[in-house]
Amino acid sequence: MTTLWLAASVLLIAGVLFEAFEVIVLPRRVTRPYRFTRWYYRNFWKLWRAIALATLKPKRLREAFLSWFGPLSLLGLFVFWFVLLILGFGLLMWSIDMPVQTVAGKPDLPTYLYLSGVTFFTLGFGDITPNEPLGRILVVVEAGLGFGFLALLVSYLPVLYQAFSRREASISMLDARAGSPPSAAQVLIRAAEGSQCDALEPFLREWERWSAEVLESHLSYPLLSYYRSQHDNQSWLAALTAVLDTCALLLTGLKERKPFQSQLTFAMARHAIVDLALVFQVPPVAPESDRLPPDKLQKLREKLKKVGLELRSDPAGDERLAELRGMYEPFVNALARHFVLALPPIDPEHVVADNWQTSAWTRRTPGIGKLPVTDPSDEHFD
Secondary structure, three states: OHHHHHHHHHHHHHHHHHHHHHHHOOOOOOOOOOOHHHHHHHHHHHHHHHHHHHHOOOHHHHHHHHHOHHHHHHHHHHHHHHHHHHHHHHHHHHHOOOOEEOOOOOOOHHHHHHHHHHHHOOOOOOOOEEOOHHHHHHHHHHHHHHHHHHHHHHHHHHHHHHHHHHHHHHHHHHHHHHOOOOOHHHHHHHHHHOOOHHHHHHHHHHHHHHHHHHHHHHHHOHHHHHOOOOOOOOOHHHHHHHHHHHHHHHHHHEOOOOOHHHHHHHHHHHHHHHHHHHHOOOOOOOOOOOOOOHHHHHHHHHHHHHOOOOEOOOHHHHHHHHHHHHOOHHHHHHHHHHHOOOOOOOOOOOOEOOHHHOEOOEOOOEOOOOOOOOOOOOOOOO
């Protein structure tokens, strides 16, 4: 029995250390063997999401509750690792019946667990001390391991939040370019109205890089996917979807538009969506309703034509657009259902004021979403 407890404690310590190494240090693949962290997040999120959907009907309260999951789950994971390591070393000391000096008589399992906790957090009370070299070595190893483990976790947090900050900065910049929530129609219309259609290519090039960064950071740190944006109508998934929608429209056939950069951005954004769906093991599911039925597509053509953009209107163009949408919509829809995020419309029925146009002291009012433009001919222009 002693041998079994010894083996169990060693396996427990080794398992936690390898799990932490795999989560924090090791760049991960899209698919990998079973890990406790994956099980932890999958089941904890199911419970958290179920509570939110069942008990919190107001959207604002539900979003606030869901936004807590990322930080709280990370703290919970850290605490769980601490408890397992302390338990592992305590069982190891108890299984080898490590001689210790204590005023309480013969040490029992709770005594060894107390010694393990004091050692792991390097408190050094000195009320229980090992008497033999093996015990002293074991205590020193645990103290060094605990110090290093805590340092590793502390260094992990800035990396995580820097990746989150970079992601959110681009999403905030999309607000004035694509509306709130972002939509492909607004990207094209606002570019045309501002006589900046030539800026679409650098815009797509920037979002190609952003999609690659999201893919890399969210594969290495899947926890980032649970961190929600500051505004309810914005999210990393909505931004990716709007970019894919924009590329699909451009690739369908906007006259006088070069398709090369659209192809590159579409490929990178779809790569990110598909790989993240594999990581979270959410199979693709087609949206329940068509995001761009024929009547809305015709209205979109008319809107684009008014600003000088002509969208291909033959059956082959419609078929091409449907094919492109079929390559990503089932994946973004599955991820949206998993994370309880809303997919943005391709062409919104009503364009409301952007987030930058509103504040806590002003009521959100419908608007066309244009940026204010100063007329150089104005007598007050200096």
